[in-house]
Amino acid sequence: MALLKIKPFKYFQPSTLTELLPLVEKFGTEGKIMAGGTDLVVQLKTREVPPLKYIFDIENIKELHYIRDEGETLRIGPIVKLRTLKTSSVIRKKTFILAEAVHYLATPQIRNMGTIGGNLCNASPAADTAPPLMVLGAKLRISSTKGERIVPIENFFASVKRTALQSSELLTEIIVPCQADGYGGAFMKVGRRVGHDISLASGAVMVRLKKDCVEDVRIALGSVAPTPMRAIETEAFLKGKECSQGNIRRASEIASTEIRPISDIRASAEYRRDVVKSLIEITIQKAAERIRGH
Amino acid sequence: MVKENLVEIEFTLNGSKIKLKVKPNETLLDVLRHRLKLTGSKKGCNTGECGACTVLMNGKPVNSCLILASKANGKDVLTIEGLGSPGMLHPLQEAFINSNAVQCGFCIPGIIMSAKALLDEDPNPTREDVQEAISGNLCRCTGYLPIIEAILEASRKNSEKR
Numbered sequence: 485m486a487l488l489k490i491k492p493f494k495y496f497q498p499s500t501l502t503e504l505l506p507l508v509e510k511f512g513t514e515g516k517i518m519a520g521g522t523d524l525v526v527q528l529k530t531r532e533v534p535p536l537k538y539i540f541d542i543e544n545i546k547e548l549h550y551i552r553d554e555g556e557t558l559r560i561g562p563i564v565k566l567r568t569l570k571t572s573s574v575i576r577k578k579t580f581i582l583a584e585a586v587h588y589l590a591t592p593q594i595r596n597m598g599t600i601g602g603n604l605c606n607a608s609p610a611a612d613t614a615p616p617l618m619v620l621g622a623k624l625r626i627s628s629t630k631g632e633r634i635v636p637i638e639n640f641f642a643s644v645k646r647t648a649l650q651s652s653e654l655l656t657e658i659i660v661p662c663q664a665d666g667y668g669g670a671f672m673k674v675g676r677r678v679g680h681d682i683s684l685a686s687g688a689v690m691v692r693l694k695k696d697c698v699e700d701v702r703i704a705l706g707s708v709a710p711t712p713m714r715a716i717e718t719e720a721f722l723k724g725k726e727c728s729q730g731n732i733r734r735a736s737e738i739a740s741t742e743i744r745p746i747s748d749i750r751a752s753a754e755y756r757r758d759v760v761k762s763l764i765e766i767t768i769q770k771a772a773e774r775i776r777g778h
Numbered sequence: 779m780v781k782e783n784l785v786e787i788e789f790t791l792n793g794s795k796i797k798l799k800v801k802p803n804e805t806l807l808d809v810l811r812h813r814l815k816l817t818g819s820k821k822g823c824n825t826g827e828c829g830a831c832t833v834l835m836n837g838k839p840v841n842s843c844l845i846l847a848s849k850a851n852g853k854d855v856l857t858i859e860g861l862g863s864p865g866m867l868h869p870l871q872e873a874f875i876n877s878n879a880v881q882c883g884f885c886i887p888g889i890i891m892s893a894k895a896l897l898d899e900d901p902n903p904t905r906e907d908v909q910e911a912i913s914g915n916l917c918r919c920t921g922y923l924p925i926i927e928a929i930l931e932a933s934r935k936n937s938e939k940r
Contacts, residue, residue, distance in 0.1 A: 487824050492782035495802030495848060518846075525805070525844045526825045539802065543849065567838070591914025592892065594826060596838040597845065 490528045491535035499544045504654065505629045511538045512651035519543055519563050519602040522594050548601075548656065551575065560658040562601025566590070569600060569613070578662035581616040581669040581688055588673060589613070601655045604640065607647045607711070608682075614641070614712035615688035616671050617660060618704035625657035632656070641711035667692045668775035672767045673706075674759050676750075683707045684751040687763045689771040691727075698722045698731075703764070708743035708756050717742045718764070727772055736764040787851040792860030800847040807831045807842035809850075810857060818858035818887045822916075829915030832888035833857045839895045839914070858887035861894065870894060870932045877928035881919035889915045893929045901936050903929075 493515075498504040508517065515538025518524050527533040542548060543563055552559040553574050560569075569575050570586040589595060589603075589612045603613045604624070614637070622637045626649060640648050649655065663669055671688045675681030686706035692699045701722045703715040718739040725731045745756035784799045791814070800809055810816045810833070819842055822830035826841040833842045834856040862868035870890050873879075880886050889912055896903055896911035903911070908929045909922075917925060 490803040490805075492801065492803050494781055494783055495785060495846075497785070497848065521846060521849070522826055522841075522844050525846065529824065541846075541849070591826075591829065592895075592911060593829060593832055593839050593841045593914045594844075596835075596840050 486531075487529045488531060490525070493536045494538050495541065496538065497541045497544050499546070501545060501547060501627065501654075501656070504540060504542060504545060505627065505652075507538075508540055508654060509629045509652040511540075512653075514538055515540060517542055517605070517654060519599040519605075520565070520597040521602075522590075522598040523602060523606040523608075542654070553578070556662055558660045558662060560600055560660060562605075562655050562658065563599045564601075566595040566598045566600065566603065566613075567592070570595060579616070579620055579660050580663065581671045581690070582613065582620070582660070584669075585612045585616045585671040585673075585686075585688065588675075600658060604637075604658070605647055605649065605655055607641050607645050609644055609709060609711055610683045610686070610707040611712060612673060612683060612686060612706065615686055615704035615706045616669075617658065618712060618714055619669065619688045619690040619702040620663065621661045621702075623659040624655055625659060626653050627656040628653045634659070638714060644710045663690065664692075666775065667700075668771040668773065670767045670770035670774060672763055672770070674763055682750065685745075685756050685760050685763055687760070687767045689764075689767045691768065691771045691775070693727055693772060693775060696726050696728075698725055698727050701768075703739070703768075705739070705743060705760065705763075707750075708745045708760055710744065713743070715739050715742055715764075722768075727768075732765050732768050733761075735768065736761040739764045785848040785851070787848060789850045789852060790854045792856060802846065802848055804847045805843055806833070806845040806847045806850050806855070809847040810842060816857050816859050820884055820887060822884065827916070828885070829888045829892065829912075830885050832891045832915065834891055834895055837895060837898060839892045841914075856891070856894075858890060861890065868894075869935050870897070870929070873928040873932035873935065874925070877924045877931055879920065879924040879928040885915055885917040885919075889917065889925060893932070896929070897933055897936065902933055905930065 517540045548561045548563045550561040566586050576583045603611050617637050624635050669690045673683040673686035688704050691701045706712045718735050722735050740757045740761050745753040747753045788797045820830035822828035824843050826844040831843040832839050835853050862871050892912050
């Protein structure tokens with residue numbers, strides 16, 4: 485990976501959305517929005533992103549920085565730092581698996597710079613905030629000069645490093661339903677090193693039991709397909725079944741066939757199919773224990 | 779050709795106010811090393827993996843190789859040059875010497891900055907807290923043990939003084 489000097493670009497640092505949106509409307513096709521810059525700066529040095537004419541830095545737009553607790557829903561501004569997600573008491577209390585997922589995301593330095601919106605918009609299949617937001621049922625507010633639209637997070641990721649965003653649009657809010665009573669949740673990632681490492685597989689589970697049967701379950705996986713994905717077939721298999729060792733094992737095998745992994749520098753596709761079984765088993769059990777623990 | 783615009787920034791660097799014009803494509807690390815001649819912060823990987831370029835921005839450790847210099851505007855930046863002086867070492871610097879925590883030394887400025895941020899936030903960290911705090915700093919010489927010892931020693935000295 486050769487590192488080159490970043491090519492010159494014109495830099496905008498607006499302080500309001502009203503200033504920003506017309507700029508991206510006009511110049512968005514030849515530029516990129518930057519929040520913390522932890523992904524984009526590297527991509528510009530490696531030329532993974534070709535030289536840009538414009539960069540729109542959104543970190544000075546104060547109206548995009550907030551965590552609002554509305555009882556059953558949290559509203560999170562896109563430039564909230566990953567560190568804040570890890571330490572915020574309201575996030576830990578109401579959407580614990582999101583905090584759990586950020587705990588081992590990258591390094592302390594990166595968590596002080598990187599943002600939740602950036603982690604989503606970079607659209608890496610390995611984005612650690614995506615699986616927990618998927619099982620929580622998050623929605624994303626997307627704005628442009630023409631107005632706004634709300635997109636379920638599942639429809640946000642188009643392919644590797646591609647989102648549903650148009651060049652004139654900005655992700656302006658992450659709307660997260662709080663974990664409902666009776667549910668247990670867990671997140672786990674597999675990497676070669678605790679922390680620091682990019683996931684080679686990750687998963688989030690939310691489950692609710694009635695007696696010992698799975699009444700509701702949501703499973704999302706990262707790094708095992710071109711985008712973060714819901715494991716729909718695995719969920720369908722588990723629903724209504726007893727939450728037994730045998731059924732969880734069967735579910736993990738279904739997950740292993742449902743994913744679409746590739747071989748890359750971090751792991752082979754075969755390894756990912758294998759490791760996802762253990763990942764699913766451990767995560768479902770942990771999520772179930774967390775309900776029983778209450 | 780792209781017309782780049784110079785950005786005027788004003789920030790606090792190691793306690794003093796500083797004002798300068800930067801190019802948008804300059805990183806904070808390049809400005810520190812090449813223009814301000816503060817070469818304590820190192821360029822290792824240049825991609826935010828190794829932590830050798832760690833500085834504190836508003837008290838929090840960040841990778842200065844990933845921060846565009848324009849983002850420093852209005853911020854408080856502390857580099858290793860802002861800690862102690864040859865005659866008056868910072869307790870962390872003293873502890874690193876006493877614990878023989880330095881071998882080649884390339885990673886040490888970054889590690890000391892991460893450690894400082896930790897001790898500012900929690901003067902009595904556990905060994906686990908220390909490991910977590912320096913998890914974004916790679917050292918290829920020491921195996922980390924004397925570094926962790928040094929940080930713990932500095933924290934003990936801190937609490938004896940109080």
